[in-house]
Amino acid sequence: MSLMPYDEVLDAYEPALGLEVHVELNTASKMFCGCSTEFGAEPNTHTCPVCLGLPGSLPVLNGKAVESVIRIGLALNCSIAKWCRFARKNYFYPDMPKNFQTSQYDEPICFDGFLDVEVDGVTYRVDIERVHMEEDAGKLTHVGGATGRIQGADYSLLDYNRAGVPLMEIVTKPVLGTGAAAPRVARAYMTQLRELLRALGVSDVRMEQGSLRCDANVSLAPRGSDVLGTRTETKNVNSLRSVERALTYEMQRQGAVLASGDRVLQETRHWHEDAGTTSPGRSKEQAEDYRYFPEPDLVPIAPSREWVEELRATLPEPPEQRRRRLVTEWGFTELELRDVLGTGSLDLIAETVAAGAAPAAARKWWSGELARRANAAGVELDDVGITPGQVVELQGLIDAGTINDKLARQVIDGVLAGEGSPAAVVEARGLAVVSDDGALAEAVDAAIAANPDVADRIRDGKVQAAGALIGQVMKAMKGQADAARVRELILERLT
């Protein structure tokens, strides 16, 4: 597959983004029945006649799910429908035992909203077309074949525990005018949407568990054209960083297709995390015919304006306002804020500060060392393997002089390797700074004896020459010494 260099794509074309985000709500029970929504239960232990689509069963809507979706809509600045219905989306696929998905079609409960997202200090408005309610499908495992994918499989196995779990879909309008920043705007949208959903407390928003999923659409139009190009929809984008990577790849692939005089096919594409590429899936050249019709087994939803206002009063602080308030409280600079947003570490810093760390220390670890580790390991910062509580403990060990910054990095190695809490790692790996002056003094004396010329210069008043001796002592102590104390000991002897 040939790719066009990214800069050349932007020279010739203007990208248009579209993001379809599915969010599993964290209700205790399913959308239309009382089965548990617990993740990871034994297969087919959370099913009943309703979610199995057995004849004669009747769905009843989960009121908490409706409440959650209205709150999400309000937080996204949407209008709330005065009256709306569910519809049946008819399709034959074994992930839905009913042969239809109960969804919303032309009457979404929330519509016409927006979310402002920030990238490198620039604010982009992402318009929201709709937020609607639906239900999740069962989980398929394909057996046989080399890849575990559907192609080449001999047969498939179904677990219906997830069938009927409350799901909502947030669909953006085409996002225009983002230029070269398009993939980063998409990532920032996902990051900031996740922060918002977390603040609302309506979902676990775990991308790797599938409770937050993103289909990323992108099309390219020649610069100056006011007609949108043909879009592709990339699925299987399971992390924030893959949203950015998949869109960058698709823009480069489409650029090469267009430059060679071909047309982009309207199709679903699959993202391959390891290869960093997309491959074609279902063609969407022909519109699907789902024969939607209003769901006769559920009555319409007509949220009263009083109820909507009651729910509005429960909304958390708007994300933009919260960001501004926190960075002011924490005393971060604009540049530091960009790093925090760019690394998606705002919530983690907030949790770490709440657990007792100084804001600057919390930022230093999450936006710096830990963000680098997560990036290198190809995981989300949330899943890097250390908790806010452990970061507080780590910083506490530094503040107490038990370890220094350099040793702290080794302690992080241990925590990420699953060796336990920072204190346990210090203990097990013997990483504490040597505070025993006897051992230190010996090392200092040895360094002085081995470098008489340096010692003489310090005696002559060239105190800055002590650096060379401090380095040697630290090396002798394998880094497990407090450099300031070493300096003291050297100067005590030579001045």
Place this chain on the structure above:
Amino acid sequence: MALTTTDVARLAALARIALSPDEAAKLAPQLDVILDAVAQVTEVAGDDVPPMSHALPLTNVFRADEVRPSLPAEAVLAAAPAVEDDRFRVPRILGEEQ
């Protein structure tokens, strides 16, 4: 409103019903009769009668978000034509991933 045999063949395909061309040709006029009969409703209902999807004048029927016991997995799987690893086993899926 005249249904063509092509319409019927398409509907049959969408509903996964196997119809021969002869059967489609035979069913088209019969389905037409049914659609015409239902269409009479639109002649009676004026603009003051909105279309409805439910027989009862109810809205906002909600259930509390409470977990209720599910069926035992054995009972659920007992009805399955094939089972493997406590999961429903289904034949190879043709076509593409949803």
